[in-house]
Amino acid sequence: MRVRGEALDFITYIRENRERFTELLIQHLELTVYSVLLAVLIAVPLAILASRVELLAKPLTWLGAIGQTIPSLAILALTLGWLGIGFRPSLVALTIRAVLPIFLNTYVGIRNADRSVIDAARGMGTSGAQLLFLVELPLASPVLFAGIQTATVQTVGLATLAAYIGGGGLGDLILQGLAMVDYPILLAGAIPVALLAIAAELLLGGLRRLVIPAGLQTEGR
Amino acid sequence: MSRMRGLVLLVVVALGMALVPATGGQAQGEKPTVAIGSKDFTEQVLVNEMMAQLLEDAGYQVDRKLNLGGTALVHEALVSGEIDLYVEYTGTGLLAILNLEIPDVSGTPTAGGTPTATTLEDTVYEIVKNEYKEQFNLVWLEPLGFNNTYALAMRQEHAEELGVTKISDLIGKSNDLVFGGTQEFLVRPDGLPGLTATYEGLEFGEERGMDPGLLYQALDNGDVDVISAFATDGRIPALGLVTLEDDRGFFPPYFAAPVVRQELLDQDPAIADVLNKLAGQIDDQTMAQLNLQVDQERKEPQDVVRAFLQERGLISES
Numbered sequence: 001m002r003v004r005g006e007a008l009d010f011i012t013y014i015r016e017n018r019e020r021f022t023e024l025l026i027q028h029l030e031l032t033v034y035s036v037l038l039a040v041l042i043a044v045p046l047a048i049l050a051s052r053v054e055l056l057a058k059p060l061t062w063l064g065a066i067g068q069t070i071p072s073l074a075i076l077a078l079t080l081g082w083l084g085i086g087f088r089p090s091l092v093a094l095t096i097r098a099v100l101p102i103f104l105n106t107y108v109g110i111r112n113a114d115r116s117v118i119d120a121a122r123g124m125g126t127s128g129a130q131l132l133f134l135v136e137l138p139l140a141s142p143v144l145f146a147g148i149q150t151a152t153v154q155t156v157g158l159a160t161l162a163a164y165i166g167g168g169g170l171g172d173l174i175l176q177g178l179a180m181v182d183y184p185i186l187l188a189g190a191i192p193v194a195l196l197a198i199a200a201e202l203l204l205g206g207l208r209r210l211v212i213p214a215g216l217q218t219e220g221r
Numbered sequence: 222m223s224r225m226r227g228l229v230l231l232v233v234v235a236l237g238m239a240l241v242p243a244t245g246g247q248a249q250g251e252k253p254t255v256a257i258g259s260k261d262f263t264e265q266v267l268v269n270e271m272m273a274q275l276l277e278d279a280g281y282q283v284d285r286k287l288n289l290g291g292t293a294l295v296h297e298a299l300v301s302g303e304i305d306l307y308v309e310y311t312g313t314g315l316l317a318i319l320n321l322e323i324p325d326v327s328g329t330p331t332a333g334g335t336p337t338a339t340t341l342e343d344t345v346y347e348i349v350k351n352e353y354k355e356q357f358n359l360v361w362l363e364p365l366g367f368n369n370t371y372a373l374a375m376r377q378e379h380a381e382e383l384g385v386t387k388i389s390d391l392i393g394k395s396n397d398l399v400f401g402g403t404q405e406f407l408v409r410p411d412g413l414p415g416l417t418a419t420y421e422g423l424e425f426g427e428e429r430g431m432d433p434g435l436l437y438q439a440l441d442n443g444d445v446d447v448i449s450a451f452a453t454d455g456r457i458p459a460l461g462l463v464t465l466e467d468d469r470g471f472f473p474p475y476f477a478a479p480v481v482r483q484e485l486l487d488q489d490p491a492i493a494d495v496l497n498k499l500a501g502q503i504d505d506q507t508m509a510q511l512n513l514q515v516d517q518e519r520k521e522p523q524d525v526v527r528a529f530l531q532e533r534g535l536i537s538e539s
Binding site for chain 2: 086165176
């Protein structure tokens with residue numbers, strides 16, 4: 001296919017349209033950060049609940065797995081009927097998407113926490129809350145954190161779909177470049193998204209090292 | 222044993238290779254298969270489906286590649302030969318593909334030259350026809366009759382409340398308004414960038430790009446205040462929307478006509494006659510009505526097209 005412009009012209013495009021690019025970048029970051037934070041607030045309590053009430057564990061896991069099989073675009077379309085177009089439906093759709101990896105990792109992390117440590121803690125007379133916050137969650141934290149990392153990297157990419165429903169973000173540039181077969185515009189959206197995903201992975205990897213108790217940092221990543 | 226199998230395989234492969242060019246190539250007198258594309262909105266699917274059904278009725282095989290994407294993408298597919306034809310709009314060809322200016326036809330034609338077309342719509346058609354032939358070896362057939370120009374649309378009561386009837390009325394008010402457009406309209410030279418340059422001072426508080434199918438719903442819900450609309454969209458009257466007068470004449474005429482690869486017509490010139498059966502058959506109201514049947518009444522494009530072509534006696538009843 002004949003294409004307009006040289007591939008590297010995307011840098012020129014970003015320079016010449018700095019204001020618009022910055023605006024879209026900020027929208028993209030907002031979509032990603034808010035939806036992951038919301039997903040953590042929803043997924044972690046749910047996972048704790050599931051680890052406490054055995055009856056709920058299966059249905060919740062199933063629900064999450066079913067949610068994960070619905071295509072992201074379909075979730076966008078479904079939230080559209082309810083919330084209209086723009087930022088909010090995009091945020092809701094991305095949050096739904098990010099909940100499962102965090103939920104599953106938290107649940108598995110708590111369930112797989114070393115039983116002998118928990119028994120020892122119980123033997124020392126810790127209360128339920130102490131057990132959760134001082135023993136179980138710290139033990140689950142490496143797996144939990146990996147879930148957040150997965151969810152974030154995934155959300156950075158999926159946030160490009162917001163461009164279909166007026167949610168903004170860097171997906172706007174990708175769709176505009178596609179509509180015009182203009183590679184500089186397309187790449188001005190696509191390359192920063194890829195870089196953002198890598199940056200998110202590295203940043204959260206660093207944060208993981210700071211947050212997780214030293215004794216648990218066995219497996220390198 | 223395995224040697225035997227190897228031999229059989231070799232024979233099969235050799236036979237296959239001998240057969241492929243024979244069936245893939247154009248045998249004398251055999252009708253070619255025609256690949257038809259379209260852009261990603263209702264009217265495009267409808268008019269290109271019309272082309273497909275006309276050709277099928279005339280005994281051609283059709284490979285439908287409808288709903289491909291935006292203008293540039295479909296045009297590139299045509300130039301590269303992935304599709305053989307699609308219906309394009311004269312103004313889109315002029316501004317978005319050829320990157321030319323809207324011609325000035327207000328003055329009298331220069332003396333001594335060949336007689337020139339005098340209306341803007343004819344002039345634009347002549348320009349795209351000649352330039353497409355020269356630059357891409359593509360042929361513009363006869364226009365179908367309707368002019369699907371871009372228009373800005375608003376909710377009627379909102380437009381009345383603001384006292385807006387023309388696009389220039391938006392100047393000074395647009396800063397408080399949210400504009401919704403297709404992603405393509407937001408970057409096309411004959412879209413928002415050109416519009417805001419012609420109507421100096423027109424700047425929207427927010428610009429939101431979205432899928433073409435969502436624009437009307439978004440406007441109707443109040444998520445956006447002004448949208449880029451098509452003049453032949455039946456939802457404008459159906460949803461109680463109004464279009465604003467283009468009082469500075471920014472948008473050119475957008476008459477729809479099939480654009481076909483010259484190579485296909487060389488193979489089978491009769492294709493042009495089949496497609497030209499639709500010339501001048503569809504006026505603005507008819508097109509709007511057909512669009513509405515799909516967008517509002519949720520009918521299938523194939524059914525709408527078949528009913529229309531049969532009613533006009535353009536294809537046989539079956």
